[in-house]
Every structure is written in C-alpha cells, then in structure tokens.
Amino acid sequence: MTRRTLLAFDLGGTNLRAALADEDGMAIVEAVEATHHGSAVGLLEQMAGMAGRLALSGAELASEPVAIAACGVGLAAAVAPGSGRLRSIHNLPALAGIDIGEELERRLGVPVSVDNDANLAALAEGRTGAAVGVRDYVFIAIGTGIGMGIVMDGRLRRGWRG
Numbered sequence: 822m823t824r825r826t827l828l829a830f831d832l833g834g835t836n837l838r839a840a841l842a843d844e845d846g847m848a849i850v851e852a853v854e855a856t857h858h859g860s861a862v863g864l865l866e867q868m869a870g871m872a873g874r875l876a877l878s879g880a881e882l883a884s885e886p887v888a889i890a891a892c893g894v895g896l897a898a899a900v901a902p903g904s905g906r907l908r909s910i911h912n913l914p915a916l917a918g919i920d921i922g923e924e925l926e927r928r929l930g931v932p933v934s935v936d937n938d939a940n941l942a943a944l945a946e947g948r949t950g951a952a953v954g955v956r957d958y959v960f961i962a963i964g965t966g967i968g969m970g971i972v973m974d975g976r977l978r979r980g981w982r983g
Contacts, residue, residue, distance in 0.1 A: 823886040826879060828872055828929075831938060832856065832896040834912030834965060837867060841875040841887070846949070849887075850878045861915045861924075868894075869928040889931050894921060895938035897966055902979060905935035912965065938962065940977055943970025 826849060831838040833856060840851040852875055857867040872889060879887040898910035905922020922935040943960035946952040952960075956975045962968040971978045 823888045824883050825890045826887050828875065828889045828892040830868060830892070830894045832894055832913070837871065839871045839875055841879045841889070850875055850882060856913070858913070858915070861919050864913070864916065865924050865928060868925060872929055889929065891931050892925060892929055892933040894925065894933065894935045895941040896935070897938055897968060900935050900937055905933060937968065939968030940970040943972055944977060947972055
C-alpha cells in the first residue's frame with residue numbers, strides 16, 4: 822500500500838524549508854537547505870530535488886512507499902489570487918513574474934498551491950494555533966521583513982494586490 826502525503830515548502834531568501842506530512846498535517850520528515858539564488862530554474866530544480874529526497878526519507882521512516890498527493894508553497898511575495906504567479910518578490914527577484922505553482926506542478930506531477938507566507942500562517946493559527954475558534958484576528962509576521970494576514974468572519978481577506 823502507498824501512503825499519501827502532502828508536501829509543504831517555506832521559501833525564504835536565506836533558507837528553503839520543506840516538510841512531508843500525512844493527510845492530517847502531522848510532519849513525517851523535514852529538511853532545510855540554503856536557498857538557491859542563481860536562477861528561477863535552479864531554484865525550482867532545488868525544490869523538486871528536495872521533494873524527491875523527502876519522499877525517499879518518508880518511505881524509509883514509514884516502511885512503505887510514499888506518494889506526494891499535493892504541494893503547498895508559502896513565500897514572502899504578493900501572489901496573484903487563484904494562480905501561483907508572483908507579482909512582487911523582493912528577496913528572490915529571479916522569481917518575479919514566474920508562475921511558481923505551474924512550474925512546480927510540471928516538475929512534481931501533483932497540484933501545487935502558492936500563497937503569501939503570512940496569509941498561510943494566519944490560516945494555520947486559525948486551524949491549530951492561538952486563533953482556534955476565533956472568527957476575526959490579525960497575524961503579524963516580523964522577520965527579515967514584515968507581513969500580515971487578516972482573517973475576518975472566518976475568511977482570509979486580501980489586499981488589492983493579493
């Protein structure tokens with residue numbers, strides 16, 4: 822039997838973090854590498870390579886074959902709603918204008934969803950964190966830059982640029 826898993830990437834200007842999780846969202850295996858800065862193609866190939874290595878490690882840990890069913894990518898960028906096209910990304914300018922979701926789908930062969938990392942963190946807080954059961958809240962991310970996710974009436978709200 823093959824175990825279905827979910828792949829998640831946190832794509833930052835310094836590090837690329839990845840995790841393979843079961844369908845309940847529990848991490849099976851995680852990895853961190855320095856983010857490739859040479860080109861968009863090089864970075865996408867780095868992500869595809871990490872996905873393959875995580876699947877192999879996950880299969881070894883689970884003692885059964887692992888199949889990645891879907892992938893999510895969070896990054897500090899303005900992402901066009903409904904697509905993975907990056908409108909603005911300051912820490913990885915080689916990706917500007919790239920539809921990272923479409924490019925990763927082609928490489929991984931699974932559906933890929935891309936969104937702003939602060940938006941995803943806000944949604945995660947509502948599902949499993951400090952905002953469980955709360956319908957209106959703001960998540961503020963302070964790191965290399967500052968990001969924010971706003972949830973009102975239980976729904977993520979987006980600005981005019983996504």
